[in-house]
Amino acid sequence: MISVDDALDALIALVEPLGTEEIPLIDAANRVLASDAVARRDQPPFAASAMDGYAVNGAEADQHAQFKVVGESAAGERFAGQIKAGQAVRIFTGAPVPEGATHVVIQEEIERRGDLITITEAQNVPGNIRPAGNDFREGARIAAPRLLRPEDVALLASMNIARVTVYRRPVVALISTGDELVMPGETPGPDQIIASNTFGLHALLRDLGAVPRLLPIARDTRESLEMTFKLARGADLIITIGGASVGDHDLVAPVAASLGMEQAFYKVAMRPGKPLMAGRMGESLMLGLPGNPVSAMVCGHVFMAPMIRAMQGLPADAAPQRTARLAADLPANGPRQHYQRARVENGEITVFDRQDSSLLTILAEANALTITPPNAPAMKAGETISYLPL
Amino acid sequence: MISVDDALDALIALVEPLGTEEIPLIDAANRVLASDAVARRDQPPFAASAMDGYAVNGAEADQHAQFKVVGESAAGERFAGQIKAGQAVRIFTGAPVPEGATHVVIQEEIERRGDLITITEAQNVPGNIRPAGNDFREGARIAAPRLLRPEDVALLASMNIARVTVYRRPVVALISTGDELVMPGETPGPDQIIASNTFGLHALLRDLGAVPRLLPIARDTRESLEMTFKLARGADLIITIGGASVGDHDLVAPVAASLGMEQAFYKVAMRPGKPLMAGRMGESLMLGLPGNPVSAMVCGHVFMAPMIRAMQGLPADAAPQRTARLAADLPANGPRQHYQRARVENGEITVFDRQDSSLLTILAEANALTITPPNAPAMKAGETISYLPL
Numbered sequence: 001m002i003s004v005d006d007a008l009d010a011l012i013a014l015v016e017p018l019g020t021e022e023i024p025l026i027d028a029a030n031r032v033l034a035s036d037a038v039a040r041r042d043q044p045p046f047a048a049s050a051m052d053g054y055a056v057n058g059a060e061a062d063q064h065a066q067f068k069v070v071g072e073s074a075a076g077e078r079f080a081g082q083i084k085a086g087q088a089v090r091i092f093t094g095a096p097v098p099e100g101a102t103h104v105v106i107q108e109e110i111e112r113r114g115d116l117i118t119i120t121e122a123q124n125v126p127g128n129i130r131p132a133g134n135d136f137r138e139g140a141r142i143a144a145p146r147l148l149r150p151e152d153v154a155l156l157a158s159m160n161i162a163r164v165t166v167y168r169r170p171v172v173a174l175i176s177t178g179d180e181l182v183m184p185g186e187t188p189g190p191d192q193i194i195a196s197n198t199f200g201l202h203a204l205l206r207d208l209g210a211v212p213r214l215l216p217i218a219r220d221t222r223e224s225l226e227m228t229f230k231l232a233r234g235a236d237l238i239i240t241i242g243g244a245s246v247g248d249h250d251l252v253a254p255v256a257a258s259l260g261m262e263q264a265f266y267k268v269a270m271r272p273g274k275p276l277m278a279g280r281m282g283e284s285l286m287l288g289l290p291g292n293p294v295s296a297m298v299c300g301h302v303f304m305a306p307m308i309r310a311m312q313g314l315p316a317d318a319a320p321q322r323t324a325r326l327a328a329d330l331p332a333n334g335p336r337q338h339y340q341r342a343r344v345e346n347g348e349i350t351v352f353d354r355q356d357s358s359l360l361t362i363l364a365e366a367n368a369l370t371i372t373p374p375n376a377p378a379m380k381a382g383e384t385i386s387y388l389p390l
Numbered sequence: 391m392i393s394v395d396d397a398l399d400a401l402i403a404l405v406e407p408l409g410t411e412e413i414p415l416i417d418a419a420n421r422v423l424a425s426d427a428v429a430r431r432d433q434p435p436f437a438a439s440a441m442d443g444y445a446v447n448g449a450e451a452d453q454h455a456q457f458k459v460v461g462e463s464a465a466g467e468r469f470a471g472q473i474k475a476g477q478a479v480r481i482f483t484g485a486p487v488p489e490g491a492t493h494v495v496i497q498e499e500i501e502r503r504g505d506l507i508t509i510t511e512a513q514n515v516p517g518n519i520r521p522a523g524n525d526f527r528e529g530a531r532i533a534a535p536r537l538l539r540p541e542d543v544a545l546l547a548s549m550n551i552a553r554v555t556v557y558r559r560p561v562v563a564l565i566s567t568g569d570e571l572v573m574p575g576e577t578p579g580p581d582q583i584i585a586s587n588t589f590g591l592h593a594l595l596r597d598l599g600a601v602p603r604l605l606p607i608a609r610d611t612r613e614s615l616e617m618t619f620k621l622a623r624g625a626d627l628i629i630t631i632g633g634a635s636v637g638d639h640d641l642v643a644p645v646a647a648s649l650g651m652e653q654a655f656y657k658v659a660m661r662p663g664k665p666l667m668a669g670r671m672g673e674s675l676m677l678g679l680p681g682n683p684v685s686a687m688v689c690g691h692v693f694m695a696p697m698i699r700a701m702q703g704l705p706a707d708a709a710p711q712r713t714a715r716l717a718a719d720l721p722a723n724g725p726r727q728h729y730q731r732a733r734v735e736n737g738e739i740t741v742f743d744r745q746d747s748s749l750l751t752i753l754a755e756a757n758a759l760t761i762t763p764p765n766a767p768a769m770k771a772g773e774t775i776s777y778l779p780l
Contacts, residue, residue, distance in 0.1 A: 154590025162575025179466030185552025200544025
């Protein structure tokens with residue numbers, strides 16, 4: 001058995017970032033930028049008014065000073081001329097500041113009669129003008145790799161970048177194994193249960209930016225597993241669920257080996273989720289998850305998620321752990337790293353009493369997995385513990 | 391001007407949850423459950439082994455006791471008979487426990503010779519069996535409304551629920567207004583800038599589960615705005631960006647009024663984002679956001695996001711604020727609620743120095759918006775402040 005950290009290092013060492021593709025900006029959110037994006041212009045491209053008001057020469061902007069309004073500068077259509085002594089131009093937020101003007105008097109601080117305005121308040125000069133390039137200059141870069149959020153998309157748009165180069169989304173084949181499984185909606189036999197892991201992992205993979213493909217359930221025969229592995233060809237990552245323990249019916253390892261799987265490691269010192277397997281299989285990576293429902297989802301968060309991020313060019317530490325204060329004492333841990341279902345609220349985390357790895361109800365109540373390292377001593381309520389958000 | 395809280399209450403009062411639809415479970419993640427989901431069976435449906443080992447009568451499971459292995463119970467195919475005195479059945483994780491057996495000896499704690507096994511360790515009896523219904527019973531409910539996460543999808547699958555009733559996704563029309571705007575990829579005139587808000591809001595809407603529709607940019611004429619509003623017909627929510635201030639070119643309010651908009655409120659005491667407008671317009675809701683890039687995105691998080699959640703049947707408080715410790719002192723606030731771009735790391739939050747509402751670069755660096763109530767006193771480094779995660 002190897003440690004969780006060593007297993008993660010081995011997994012990440014297997015991964016190469018996938019190729020890249022150019023896509024429209026409108027579809028760029030939640031994708032990972034693969035090449036630096038370079039601003040195609042200054043923003044603002046001209047000195048712009050920050051307020052609705054009147055543009056004047058700041059040297060003249062004394063309280064009680066009077067100006068003649070000689071024109072208007074609107075967003076999209078500037079005042080074409082130049083401001084002379086005693087002149088003002090009506091100006092709106094975002095509009096170009098006319099030549100000769102160095103200050104904008106906000107409209108709440110003037111009195112207007114016809115074409116004449118009088119400043120009613122003392123001014124902080126210069127004010128209410130955003131210089132050209134105040135936000136960014138042409139050539140400014142958004143550095144890759146970067147997971148693009150809505151705020152990044154807005155910034156890219158303002159840089160006049162209509163297409164971006166991003167990493168390809170990983171195609172992931174999901175294979176459930178076991179004679180005991182039927183799909184939701186089917187009528188199970190008396191000894192059967194419903195395949196649930198593939199559905200949970202399918203949803204998690206979509207959240208991570210992958211393209212999951214649900215394959216038919218593989219039965220506990222070499223022939224069925226081999227056929228299903230063949231259906232998975234072309235996937236960037238093949239995930240099997242179940243059949244990876246040491247039971248006499250666990251065929252995933254021998255069948256994968258016969259199909260050329262080079263196994264990187266097999267068992268990981270963790271609870272839940274010990275029987276984990278990973279390696280390379282032709283053009284695909286292969287990850288064998290335990291069949292236990294909770295174990296499969298926990299391993300999905302702990303191992304699959306970092307792989308999917310790394311395949312999209314993100315650093316391995318891109319899923320930061322968080323910390324919270326324990327609501328109650330926690331006993332000392334055994335030799336395996338322990339991931340426990342917990343609920344964090346207002347910075348305080350409650351570890352659930354029932355942790356049997358078959359309990360999906362407890363997993364659905366949880367919004368966090370606390371992380372207790374191997375052989376960690378007992379912890380007291382109020383101490384800080386690391387967790388993975390769910 | 392009304393307070394942010396009053397504006398939010400008014401907005402949520404405008405919203406009715408949308409209708410519902412039944413969808414396949416495979417597409418249910420990130421949707422909101424609209425009717426309680428009811429388990430169609432017990433899980434596990436039978437007493438199941440929690441380990442690979444040997445099922446025996448617990449009363450006989452003494453250290454050094456010997457048993458004859460009379461069959462096998464595998465996941466998906468149980469041992470058909472009944473265990474008699476001195477008999478054991480080979481059993482695998484998840485397999486049904488045979489009649490007559492009350493305990494599973496794990497395989498590491500026996501010695502096997504041919505068909506005979508001997509228990510090598512003292513046993514805690516009964517052990518390693520999951521009773522029927524241990525996770526949930528037939529009829530167990532997942533209560534609506536509930537935003538479905540991958541863990542919920544796994545649980546729903548295990549309940550044999552293949553289709554779920556969820557709230558419909560809100561269709562949202564996005565209208566940018568202003569003669570100064572061109573779309574990314576176009577060549578702007580000397581007085582023009584690139585429409586960025588719609589792209590950022592489009593991405594945010596998708597993250598929130600809405601179906602955004604980007605309409606053509608409306609120009610600063612009544613005709614153009616009216617035409618664009620007509621294109622928006624059928625949307626559950628129409629969002630305008632810009633043109634909602636009091637400048638002479640701000641036509642959104644009068645044109646919307648002429649098309650029947652019943653305005654719920656107009657200005658909100660907040661920074662950035664004062665000119666906000668909301669109301670009902672025929673079958674649609676209407677939200678008018680300020681045109682300033684940062685203001686638009688901040689109002690998107692503060693007002694649009696709770697509306698979209700409420701339209702999907704979630705409670706208005708479904709986007710919990712978080713708290714963090716201030717990295718540096720924060721000055722007293724003025725009369726408007728202040729949302730400041732900040733970066734939170736390891737529970738400590740740094741409010742950026744530059745907060746001008748035109749700076750998208752600062753927004754893209756931020757991962758949080760700190761919330762300072764109106765007239766809040768100055769705060770010291772180390773004090774706890776609320777924030778919205780970005």
